[in-house]
Amino acid sequence: MIRLPRGTQDILPGDSEKWQYVEQVFVDLCRRYNYQEIRTPIFEHTELFERGVGDTTDIVQKEMYTFTDRGDRSLTLRPEGTASVVRAFVQNKLFGSNQQPQKLFYNGPMFRYERPQQGRMRQFVQLGIEALGSKDPAIDAEVISLAINFYQSLGLKSLRLVINTLGDKESREQHRQALVNHFHPYREELCQDCQLRLDKNPMRVLDCKKDKEHPAMQTAPKILDYLTPEAKDYFEKVTAYLDAVGVEYVIDSNLVRGLDYYNHTAFEIMSAASGFGSITTLSGGGRYNGLVEDLGGPETAGIGFALSVERLLMALEAEDVELPLEQSLDAYVVAIGEKAEAKAFEITQTLRTNGLKADKDYLKKKIKAQFKAADRNQAAYVIVIGENELTNGQVSIKTMTTGEQENIAFDQIVSYIKQKG
RNA sequence: GCGGUCGUGGUGAAGUGGUUAACACAUCGGAUUGUGGUUCCGACAUGCGUGGGUUCGAUCCCCACCGGUCGCCCCA
Numbered sequence: 001m002i003r004l005p006r007g008t009q010d011i012l013p014g015d016s017e018k019w020q021y022v023e024q025v026f027v028d029l030c031r032r033y034n035y036q037e038i039r040t041p042i043f044e045h046t047e048l049f050e051r052g053v054g055d056t057t058d059i060v061q062k063e064m065y066t067f068t069d070r071g072d073r074s075l076t077l078r079p080e081g082t083a084s085v086v087r088a089f090v091q092n093k094l095f096g097s098n099q100q101p102q103k104l105f106y107n108g109p110m111f112r113y114e115r116p117q118q119g120r121m122r123q124f125v126q127l128g129i130e131a132l133g134s135k136d137p138a139i140d141a142e143v144i145s146l147a148i149n150f151y152q153s154l155g156l157k158s159l160r161l162v163i164n165t166l167g168d169k170e171s172r173e174q175h176r177q178a179l180v181n182h183f184h185p186y187r188e189e190l191c192q193d194c195q196l197r198l199d200k201n202p203m204r205v206l207d208c209k210k211d212k213e214h215p216a217m218q219t220a221p222k223i224l225d226y227l228t229p230e231a232k233d234y235f236e237k238v239t240a241y242l243d244a245v246g247v248e249y250v251i252d253s254n255l256v257r258g259l260d261y262y263n264h265t266a267f268e269i270m271s272a273a274s275g276f277g278s279i280t281t282l283s284g285g286g287r288y289n290g291l292v293e294d295l296g297g298p299e300t301a302g303i304g305f306a307l308s309v310e311r312l313l314m315a316l317e318a319e320d321v322e323l324p325l326e327q328s329l330d331a332y333v334v335a336i337g338e339k340a341e342a343k344a345f346e347i348t349q350t351l352r353t354n355g356l357k358a359d360k361d362y363l364k365k366k367i368k369a370q371f372k373a374a375d376r377n378q379a380a381y382v383i384v385i386g387e388n389e390l391t392n393g394q395v396s397i398k399t400m401t402t403g404e405q406e407n408i409a410f411d412q413i414v415s416y417i418k419q420k421g
Numbered sequence: 422g423c424g425g426u427c428g429u430g431g432u433g434a435a436g437u438g439g440u441u442a443a444c445a446c447a448u449c450g451g452a453u454u455g456u457g458g459u460u461c462c463g464a465c466a467u468g469c470g471u472g473g474g475u476u477c478g479a480u481c482c483c484c485a486c487c488g489g490u491c492g493c494c495c496c497a
Binding site for chain 1: 422423449450455456457458487488489490491492493494495496497
Protein backbone atom coordinates (compact mmCIF):
# COMPACT_ATOMS: atom_id res chain seq x y z
CA MET A 1 0.00 0.00 0.00
CA ILE A 2 1.21 3.46 -0.84
CA ARG A 3 0.90 5.74 2.11
CA LEU A 4 0.89 9.49 2.22
CA PRO A 5 4.23 11.23 2.64
CA ARG A 6 5.47 11.88 6.13
CA GLY A 7 4.16 15.05 7.70
CA THR A 8 1.14 15.32 5.41
CA GLN A 9 -2.44 14.46 6.16
CA ASP A 10 -5.71 13.60 4.51
CA ILE A 11 -8.58 15.72 5.66
CA LEU A 12 -11.60 13.47 5.52
CA PRO A 13 -15.34 14.06 5.62
CA GLY A 14 -16.21 14.86 9.19
CA ASP A 15 -13.16 17.09 9.47
CA SER A 16 -13.25 18.82 6.13
CA GLU A 17 -16.46 20.54 7.17
CA LYS A 18 -14.56 22.16 10.03
CA TRP A 19 -11.92 23.41 7.65
CA GLN A 20 -14.52 24.83 5.33
CA TYR A 21 -16.29 26.55 8.16
CA VAL A 22 -13.17 28.09 9.63
CA GLU A 23 -11.95 29.25 6.24
CA GLN A 24 -15.30 30.77 5.44
CA VAL A 25 -15.34 32.70 8.70
CA PHE A 26 -11.90 33.99 7.86
CA VAL A 27 -12.92 35.12 4.40
CA ASP A 28 -16.00 36.89 5.75
CA LEU A 29 -13.94 38.62 8.40
CA CYS A 30 -11.30 39.76 5.92
CA ARG A 31 -13.99 41.20 3.69
CA ARG A 32 -15.37 43.13 6.63
CA TYR A 33 -11.95 44.68 7.12
CA ASN A 34 -11.78 45.27 3.36
CA TYR A 35 -9.00 42.81 2.60
CA GLN A 36 -9.03 41.09 -0.78
CA GLU A 37 -7.77 37.64 -1.61
CA ILE A 38 -4.52 37.05 -3.42
CA ARG A 39 -3.47 33.63 -4.69
CA THR A 40 0.16 32.99 -5.49
CA PRO A 41 1.96 29.84 -6.64
CA ILE A 42 2.72 27.09 -4.23
CA PHE A 43 6.35 27.10 -5.33
CA GLU A 44 8.72 29.92 -6.17
CA HIS A 45 12.32 30.43 -7.13
CA THR A 46 14.45 29.39 -4.19
CA GLU A 47 16.15 32.74 -4.21
CA LEU A 48 12.93 34.49 -3.25
CA PHE A 49 12.91 32.82 0.14
CA GLU A 50 16.64 33.09 0.65
CA ARG A 51 16.39 36.82 0.17
CA GLY A 52 12.90 37.39 1.46
CA VAL A 53 12.80 35.20 4.54
CA GLY A 54 16.48 35.59 5.26
CA ASP A 55 19.30 33.12 5.00
CA THR A 56 20.13 33.15 8.70
CA THR A 57 16.73 31.75 9.55
CA ASP A 58 16.05 28.15 10.46
CA ILE A 59 13.51 28.04 7.70
CA VAL A 60 16.05 28.72 5.00
CA GLN A 61 18.90 26.90 6.62
CA LYS A 62 17.27 23.58 7.26
CA GLU A 63 13.58 23.48 6.52
CA MET A 64 13.06 24.24 2.86
CA TYR A 65 11.57 21.81 0.39
CA THR A 66 13.90 22.64 -2.47
CA PHE A 67 14.11 20.78 -5.75
CA THR A 68 15.47 21.22 -9.23
CA ASP A 69 13.09 21.07 -12.14
CA ARG A 70 13.75 19.72 -15.60
CA GLY A 71 15.05 23.07 -16.70
CA ASP A 72 17.64 23.03 -13.93
CA ARG A 73 15.92 25.79 -12.00
CA SER A 74 16.07 25.68 -8.24
CA LEU A 75 12.53 25.90 -6.93
CA THR A 76 11.17 25.72 -3.41
CA LEU A 77 7.78 24.82 -1.99
CA ARG A 78 6.79 27.95 -0.13
CA PRO A 79 7.55 27.81 3.60
CA GLU A 80 5.46 30.88 4.35
CA GLY A 81 3.28 33.39 2.57
CA THR A 82 4.73 36.85 2.94
CA ALA A 83 7.65 36.54 0.55
CA SER A 84 5.35 35.38 -2.25
CA VAL A 85 2.80 38.09 -1.62
CA VAL A 86 5.46 40.78 -1.65
CA ARG A 87 6.94 39.28 -4.81
CA ALA A 88 3.52 39.42 -6.46
CA PHE A 89 3.02 42.97 -5.19
CA VAL A 90 6.25 44.05 -6.84
CA GLN A 91 5.91 42.03 -10.02
CA ASN A 92 2.34 43.15 -10.68
CA LYS A 93 3.10 46.72 -9.67
CA LEU A 94 0.34 46.76 -7.13
CA PHE A 95 2.11 49.73 -5.58
CA GLY A 96 0.65 51.64 -8.52
CA SER A 97 -2.90 50.57 -7.82
CA ASN A 98 -5.38 53.25 -6.86
CA GLN A 99 -6.28 51.11 -3.88
CA GLN A 100 -3.79 51.98 -1.16
CA PRO A 101 -2.78 50.57 1.13
CA GLN A 102 -3.07 47.19 -0.58
CA LYS A 103 -4.86 44.99 1.89
CA LEU A 104 -4.54 41.34 0.95
CA PHE A 105 -5.37 37.98 2.45
CA TYR A 106 -4.43 34.45 1.48
CA ASN A 107 -5.22 30.87 2.34
CA GLY A 108 -3.11 27.94 1.37
CA PRO A 109 -0.66 25.16 2.14
CA MET A 110 2.88 25.88 3.27
CA PHE A 111 5.76 23.41 3.46
CA ARG A 112 8.61 22.95 5.88
CA TYR A 113 10.86 19.96 6.13
CA GLU A 114 10.68 19.18 9.82
CA ARG A 115 10.14 16.25 12.09
CA PRO A 116 6.37 16.09 12.41
CA GLN A 117 4.77 16.27 15.82
CA GLN A 118 1.64 17.68 17.35
CA GLY A 119 0.79 20.94 15.65
CA ARG A 120 3.68 20.71 13.26
CA MET A 121 3.27 19.18 9.83
CA ARG A 122 5.43 19.25 6.76
CA GLN A 123 2.47 20.50 4.82
CA PHE A 124 0.27 22.82 6.81
CA VAL A 125 -2.25 25.48 6.02
CA GLN A 126 -1.88 29.13 6.79
CA LEU A 127 -4.42 31.88 6.63
CA GLY A 128 -2.84 35.28 6.58
CA ILE A 129 -3.13 38.90 5.66
CA GLU A 130 -0.70 41.56 4.47
CA ALA A 131 -1.22 45.33 4.42
CA LEU A 132 1.23 47.01 2.10
CA GLY A 133 1.83 50.70 1.67
CA SER A 134 1.05 52.26 5.01
CA LYS A 135 3.18 52.99 8.03
CA ASP A 136 0.32 54.26 10.11
CA PRO A 137 0.47 52.55 13.52
CA ALA A 138 -3.28 52.21 13.30
CA ILE A 139 -2.90 49.60 10.62
CA ASP A 140 -0.66 47.57 12.90
CA ALA A 141 -3.51 47.62 15.36
CA GLU A 142 -5.96 46.72 12.60
CA VAL A 143 -3.96 43.65 11.62
CA ILE A 144 -3.60 42.50 15.20
CA SER A 145 -7.23 43.10 16.01
CA LEU A 146 -8.35 41.18 12.95
CA ALA A 147 -6.34 38.20 14.18
CA ILE A 148 -7.76 38.39 17.67
CA ASN A 149 -11.21 39.06 16.33
CA PHE A 150 -11.01 35.94 14.21
CA TYR A 151 -10.15 33.64 17.10
CA GLN A 152 -12.76 35.20 19.32
CA SER A 153 -15.49 34.98 16.75
CA LEU A 154 -14.86 31.24 16.54
CA GLY A 155 -15.30 30.97 20.28
CA LEU A 156 -11.75 30.77 21.63
CA LYS A 157 -11.28 32.31 25.03
CA SER A 158 -7.87 31.36 26.36
CA LEU A 159 -5.84 33.64 24.17
CA ARG A 160 -2.68 35.50 24.94
CA LEU A 161 -1.40 38.25 22.69
CA VAL A 162 2.27 38.98 23.11
CA ILE A 163 3.67 42.05 21.45
CA ASN A 164 7.05 43.69 21.12
CA THR A 165 8.86 46.18 18.95
CA LEU A 166 12.06 45.38 17.16
CA GLY A 167 12.64 49.05 16.42
CA ASP A 168 13.68 50.71 13.21
CA LYS A 169 16.99 50.26 11.43
CA GLU A 170 18.87 52.64 13.66
CA SER A 171 17.46 51.18 16.86
CA ARG A 172 18.33 47.70 15.75
CA GLU A 173 21.85 48.62 14.80
CA GLN A 174 22.55 50.07 18.22
CA HIS A 175 20.83 47.21 19.96
CA ARG A 176 22.73 44.73 17.90
CA GLN A 177 26.03 46.25 18.87
CA ALA A 178 25.01 46.30 22.51
CA LEU A 179 24.07 42.64 22.34
CA VAL A 180 27.35 41.64 20.77
CA ASN A 181 29.26 43.57 23.42
CA HIS A 182 27.16 42.12 26.16
CA PHE A 183 27.40 38.49 25.17
CA HIS A 184 30.95 38.53 23.91
CA PRO A 185 32.56 37.66 27.29
CA TYR A 186 30.22 34.68 27.67
CA ARG A 187 30.54 33.46 24.15
CA GLU A 188 32.03 30.10 25.08
CA GLU A 189 29.27 29.43 27.59
CA LEU A 190 26.48 29.77 25.07
CA CYS A 191 25.08 26.93 23.01
CA GLN A 192 26.49 26.31 19.58
CA ASP A 193 23.53 27.81 17.81
CA CYS A 194 23.84 30.97 19.82
CA GLN A 195 27.51 31.35 19.05
CA LEU A 196 26.54 31.43 15.41
CA ARG A 197 23.63 33.72 16.07
CA LEU A 198 25.92 36.13 17.81
CA ASP A 199 27.70 36.67 14.51
CA LYS A 200 24.81 36.58 12.14
CA ASN A 201 21.74 37.74 14.01
CA PRO A 202 22.47 38.49 17.66
CA MET A 203 18.87 39.36 18.39
CA ARG A 204 17.89 35.74 18.05
CA VAL A 205 20.07 34.80 20.98
CA LEU A 206 17.33 36.32 23.12
CA ASP A 207 14.96 33.78 21.69
CA CYS A 208 17.06 30.77 22.64
CA LYS A 209 15.49 28.29 25.00
CA LYS A 210 18.64 26.43 25.84
CA ASP A 211 20.42 29.48 27.20
CA LYS A 212 17.33 30.86 28.78
CA GLU A 213 18.72 30.46 32.29
CA HIS A 214 22.13 31.89 31.54
CA PRO A 215 22.76 34.91 33.81
CA ALA A 216 23.85 37.00 30.88
CA MET A 217 20.41 36.48 29.41
CA GLN A 218 18.68 38.16 32.31
CA THR A 219 20.85 41.23 32.05
CA ALA A 220 20.90 41.43 28.28
CA PRO A 221 20.26 44.85 26.79
CA LYS A 222 16.64 45.26 25.81
CA ILE A 223 15.58 46.71 22.53
CA LEU A 224 13.21 48.97 24.40
CA ASP A 225 16.21 50.81 25.82
CA TYR A 226 17.71 51.42 22.41
CA LEU A 227 14.72 52.65 20.53
CA THR A 228 15.05 55.87 18.65
CA PRO A 229 12.43 58.44 19.66
CA GLU A 230 10.58 57.70 16.43
CA ALA A 231 10.53 53.95 16.98
CA LYS A 232 9.47 54.40 20.55
CA ASP A 233 6.72 56.77 19.55
CA TYR A 234 5.55 54.34 16.90
CA PHE A 235 5.28 51.47 19.33
CA GLU A 236 3.43 53.60 21.85
CA LYS A 237 0.92 54.57 19.24
CA VAL A 238 0.34 50.96 18.25
CA THR A 239 -0.36 49.96 21.83
CA ALA A 240 -2.54 53.03 22.32
CA TYR A 241 -4.65 51.96 19.36
CA LEU A 242 -4.92 48.48 20.78
CA ASP A 243 -6.01 49.94 24.10
CA ALA A 244 -8.56 52.07 22.32
CA VAL A 245 -10.28 49.03 20.79
CA GLY A 246 -9.96 46.95 23.92
CA VAL A 247 -7.46 44.39 22.68
CA GLU A 248 -5.49 43.03 25.61
CA TYR A 249 -1.81 42.30 25.23
CA VAL A 250 1.39 41.56 27.09
CA ILE A 251 4.65 43.24 26.15
CA ASP A 252 7.53 40.79 25.99
CA SER A 253 10.85 42.34 25.15
CA ASN A 254 12.30 38.93 24.34
CA LEU A 255 9.84 38.24 21.57
CA VAL A 256 11.99 38.24 18.49
CA ARG A 257 10.33 36.19 15.74
CA GLY A 258 12.24 33.80 13.58
CA LEU A 259 12.19 35.65 10.30
CA ASP A 260 14.73 38.26 9.32
CA TYR A 261 12.43 40.71 7.69
CA TYR A 262 10.64 41.94 10.77
CA ASN A 263 11.06 45.38 12.30
CA HIS A 264 8.97 47.59 14.53
CA THR A 265 5.87 45.70 15.61
CA ALA A 266 6.16 41.96 16.22
CA PHE A 267 3.49 39.83 17.82
CA GLU A 268 2.37 36.31 18.54
CA ILE A 269 -0.94 34.92 19.63
CA MET A 270 -0.80 31.89 21.84
CA SER A 271 -3.31 29.53 23.30
CA ALA A 272 -3.37 29.27 27.04
CA ALA A 273 -5.69 26.26 26.94
CA SER A 274 -4.48 23.24 28.85
CA GLY A 275 -3.93 19.91 27.18
CA PHE A 276 -2.53 21.59 24.15
CA GLY A 277 0.84 19.88 24.08
CA SER A 278 4.05 21.82 23.86
CA ILE A 279 2.91 23.91 20.93
CA THR A 280 1.13 27.03 21.98
CA THR A 281 1.74 29.55 19.23
CA LEU A 282 -1.36 29.93 17.11
CA SER A 283 -0.18 32.72 14.90
CA GLY A 284 2.49 35.31 14.48
CA GLY A 285 3.23 38.40 12.51
CA GLY A 286 4.85 41.75 12.38
CA ARG A 287 5.95 44.72 10.38
CA TYR A 288 8.41 44.38 7.54
CA ASN A 289 9.22 47.82 6.23
CA GLY A 290 11.99 47.42 3.70
CA LEU A 291 11.10 43.97 2.43
CA VAL A 292 9.42 45.34 -0.68
CA GLU A 293 12.59 47.23 -1.52
CA ASP A 294 14.71 44.16 -0.84
CA LEU A 295 12.67 42.34 -3.43
CA GLY A 296 13.05 45.03 -6.04
CA GLY A 297 10.07 47.30 -5.40
CA PRO A 298 9.79 50.89 -4.29
CA GLU A 299 10.12 51.86 -0.65
CA THR A 300 6.93 50.44 0.84
CA ALA A 301 5.91 49.71 4.39
CA GLY A 302 4.22 46.43 5.19
CA ILE A 303 2.71 44.43 7.99
CA GLY A 304 0.95 41.10 8.21
CA PHE A 305 0.35 37.94 10.13
CA ALA A 306 -0.27 34.27 9.47
CA LEU A 307 -2.06 31.61 11.44
CA SER A 308 -2.11 27.86 11.20
CA VAL A 309 -5.45 26.19 10.65
CA GLU A 310 -4.15 22.95 12.18
CA ARG A 311 -3.30 24.69 15.42
CA LEU A 312 -6.51 26.64 15.39
CA LEU A 313 -8.47 23.39 15.18
CA MET A 314 -6.38 21.97 18.01
CA ALA A 315 -7.14 25.00 20.15
CA LEU A 316 -10.85 24.74 19.40
CA GLU A 317 -10.73 21.12 20.49
CA ALA A 318 -8.77 21.93 23.62
CA GLU A 319 -11.40 24.47 24.61
CA ASP A 320 -14.28 22.16 23.65
CA VAL A 321 -15.66 24.63 21.16
CA GLU A 322 -18.35 23.09 18.97
CA LEU A 323 -18.51 24.63 15.53
CA PRO A 324 -22.04 25.15 14.21
CA LEU A 325 -21.80 22.66 11.38
CA GLU A 326 -24.93 21.80 9.47
CA GLN A 327 -24.87 18.16 8.43
CA SER A 328 -28.39 16.85 8.51
CA LEU A 329 -30.47 15.99 5.47
CA ASP A 330 -33.88 17.46 4.78
CA ALA A 331 -35.14 14.30 3.19
CA TYR A 332 -34.18 10.75 2.31
CA VAL A 333 -36.12 9.02 -0.41
CA VAL A 334 -36.87 5.34 0.09
CA ALA A 335 -37.86 3.33 -2.94
CA ILE A 336 -39.68 0.03 -2.60
CA GLY A 337 -39.47 -2.23 -5.57
CA GLU A 338 -37.84 -1.69 -8.89
CA LYS A 339 -40.78 0.09 -10.42
CA ALA A 340 -40.50 2.92 -7.92
CA GLU A 341 -36.81 3.49 -8.55
CA ALA A 342 -37.14 5.94 -11.38
CA LYS A 343 -39.74 8.02 -9.58
CA ALA A 344 -37.64 8.03 -6.40
CA PHE A 345 -34.69 9.30 -8.35
CA GLU A 346 -36.83 11.96 -9.94
CA ILE A 347 -38.26 13.12 -6.61
CA THR A 348 -34.81 13.29 -5.05
CA GLN A 349 -33.64 15.50 -7.86
CA THR A 350 -36.70 17.74 -7.59
CA LEU A 351 -36.03 18.26 -3.90
CA ARG A 352 -32.49 19.30 -4.67
CA THR A 353 -33.35 21.73 -7.40
CA ASN A 354 -35.75 23.31 -4.95
CA GLY A 355 -33.00 23.94 -2.47
CA LEU A 356 -33.50 20.99 -0.15
CA LYS A 357 -30.77 18.61 0.90
CA ALA A 358 -31.84 15.17 -0.22
CA ASP A 359 -30.41 11.77 -0.95
CA LYS A 360 -31.50 8.24 -1.76
CA ASP A 361 -30.13 4.71 -1.77
CA TYR A 362 -27.92 3.46 -4.58
CA LEU A 363 -27.11 0.01 -3.26
CA LYS A 364 -30.44 -1.69 -3.81
CA LYS A 365 -30.84 -2.01 -0.09
CA LYS A 366 -33.89 -3.39 1.60
CA ILE A 367 -36.41 -1.00 3.07
CA LYS A 368 -35.15 -1.50 6.56
CA ALA A 369 -31.60 -0.75 5.54
CA GLN A 370 -32.74 2.32 3.62
CA PHE A 371 -34.39 3.62 6.77
CA LYS A 372 -31.20 3.00 8.67
CA ALA A 373 -29.33 5.04 6.11
CA ALA A 374 -31.90 7.81 6.43
CA ASP A 375 -31.41 7.76 10.15
CA ARG A 376 -27.65 7.87 9.91
CA ASN A 377 -27.89 10.85 7.61
CA GLN A 378 -30.10 12.55 10.14
CA ALA A 379 -32.84 13.01 7.61
CA ALA A 380 -35.72 15.09 8.92
CA TYR A 381 -38.18 13.36 6.59
CA VAL A 382 -38.27 10.06 4.82
CA ILE A 383 -40.22 9.94 1.61
CA VAL A 384 -41.46 6.46 0.83
CA ILE A 385 -42.51 5.48 -2.63
CA GLY A 386 -43.63 1.98 -3.63
CA GLU A 387 -46.16 0.48 -5.96
CA ASN A 388 -49.16 1.71 -3.98
CA GLU A 389 -47.89 5.26 -4.03
CA LEU A 390 -47.05 5.00 -7.67
CA THR A 391 -50.62 4.18 -8.59
CA ASN A 392 -52.08 6.80 -6.25
CA GLY A 393 -49.77 9.54 -7.42
CA GLN A 394 -48.75 10.12 -3.84
CA VAL A 395 -45.85 9.46 -1.56
CA SER A 396 -45.85 8.70 2.10
CA ILE A 397 -43.82 11.21 4.11
CA LYS A 398 -42.60 10.21 7.53
CA THR A 399 -41.48 12.82 10.03
CA MET A 400 -38.59 11.09 11.72
CA THR A 401 -38.72 12.89 15.02
CA THR A 402 -42.35 12.04 15.66
CA GLY A 403 -42.86 8.97 13.53
CA GLU A 404 -45.97 10.50 11.95
CA GLN A 405 -46.69 9.63 8.39
CA GLU A 406 -48.83 11.39 5.78
CA ASN A 407 -49.75 10.82 2.18
CA ILE A 408 -48.83 13.70 -0.07
CA ALA A 409 -49.32 14.23 -3.78
CA PHE A 410 -46.15 14.24 -5.89
CA ASP A 411 -46.35 17.92 -6.67
CA GLN A 412 -46.92 18.87 -3.04
CA ILE A 413 -43.79 17.25 -1.59
CA VAL A 414 -41.52 20.28 -1.71
CA SER A 415 -44.05 22.69 -0.27
CA TYR A 416 -45.01 20.18 2.42
CA ILE A 417 -41.43 19.90 3.65
CA LYS A 418 -40.70 23.58 3.36
CA GLN A 419 -43.86 24.47 5.20
CA LYS A 420 -43.25 22.07 8.05
CA GLY A 421 -39.62 23.15 8.23
C1' G B 422 19.16 16.49 12.93
C1' C B 423 18.65 14.01 18.09
C1' G B 424 15.76 11.20 21.89
C1' G B 425 11.41 8.37 24.11
C1' U B 426 7.39 5.19 22.79
C1' C B 427 4.38 2.22 19.74
C1' G B 428 2.94 -0.87 15.09
C1' U B 429 -2.71 -7.36 15.73
C1' G B 430 -9.43 -7.20 11.15
C1' G B 431 -13.04 -0.90 9.03
C1' U B 432 -12.26 1.02 14.42
C1' G B 433 -10.86 0.27 19.71
C1' A B 434 -8.22 -3.36 21.65
C1' A B 435 -6.80 -8.87 24.36
C1' G B 436 -3.26 -12.63 23.54
C1' U B 437 0.39 -17.06 23.32
C1' G B 438 7.05 -20.07 21.09
C1' G B 439 3.20 -25.16 18.76
C1' U B 440 -3.56 -27.93 15.81
C1' U B 441 -9.60 -23.21 15.29
C1' A B 442 -5.74 -15.31 16.94
C1' A B 443 -10.37 -13.36 22.62
C1' C B 444 -13.81 -9.35 23.25
C1' A B 445 -16.34 -4.79 21.95
C1' C B 446 -17.98 -1.28 18.26
C1' A B 447 -18.97 -0.68 13.17
C1' U B 448 -20.75 -3.26 8.80
C1' C B 449 -23.81 -7.01 6.47
C1' G B 450 -27.79 -10.87 6.86
C1' G B 451 -31.97 -12.82 9.71
C1' A B 452 -36.14 -12.65 13.79
C1' U B 453 -43.08 -14.44 8.12
C1' U B 454 -45.21 -10.08 3.79
C1' G B 455 -43.32 -2.34 2.58
C1' U B 456 -40.61 1.42 7.60
C1' G B 457 -35.24 3.86 11.46
C1' G B 458 -32.92 4.90 16.32
C1' U B 459 -34.16 -0.70 21.28
C1' U B 460 -33.59 -6.17 21.70
C1' C B 461 -32.19 -11.24 20.08
C1' C B 462 -29.55 -14.64 16.54
C1' G B 463 -25.80 -15.21 12.78
C1' A B 464 -21.56 -13.71 9.40
C1' C B 465 -16.93 -11.09 9.28
C1' A B 466 -8.27 -11.38 10.17
C1' U B 467 -5.16 -18.36 5.42
C1' G B 468 -3.55 -13.04 9.23
C1' C B 469 -0.73 -10.15 13.64
C1' G B 470 4.09 -3.01 9.74
C1' U B 471 8.32 -4.88 6.07
C1' G B 472 12.73 -7.84 5.42
C1' G B 473 16.19 -10.92 7.54
C1' G B 474 17.81 -14.21 11.72
C1' U B 475 17.24 -17.82 16.03
C1' U B 476 14.20 -22.37 16.39
C1' C B 477 11.71 -28.76 14.79
C1' G B 478 8.13 -24.51 14.81
C1' A B 479 7.17 -17.53 15.61
C1' U B 480 2.20 -12.83 15.63
C1' C B 481 4.68 -13.58 20.19
C1' C B 482 12.62 -13.93 20.90
C1' C B 483 16.86 -11.01 18.19
C1' C B 484 18.49 -7.40 14.30
C1' A B 485 17.60 -3.90 10.53
C1' C B 486 14.36 -0.92 7.97
C1' C B 487 9.73 1.62 7.31
C1' G B 488 5.75 4.08 9.54
C1' G B 489 2.76 6.36 13.53
C1' U B 490 3.11 9.21 17.93
C1' C B 491 5.30 12.40 21.64
C1' G B 492 9.39 15.45 23.05
C1' C B 493 14.13 18.55 22.03
C1' C B 494 15.65 22.58 18.53
C1' C B 495 12.71 26.10 16.06
C1' C B 496 8.36 27.73 14.57
C1' A B 497 2.48 28.52 12.25
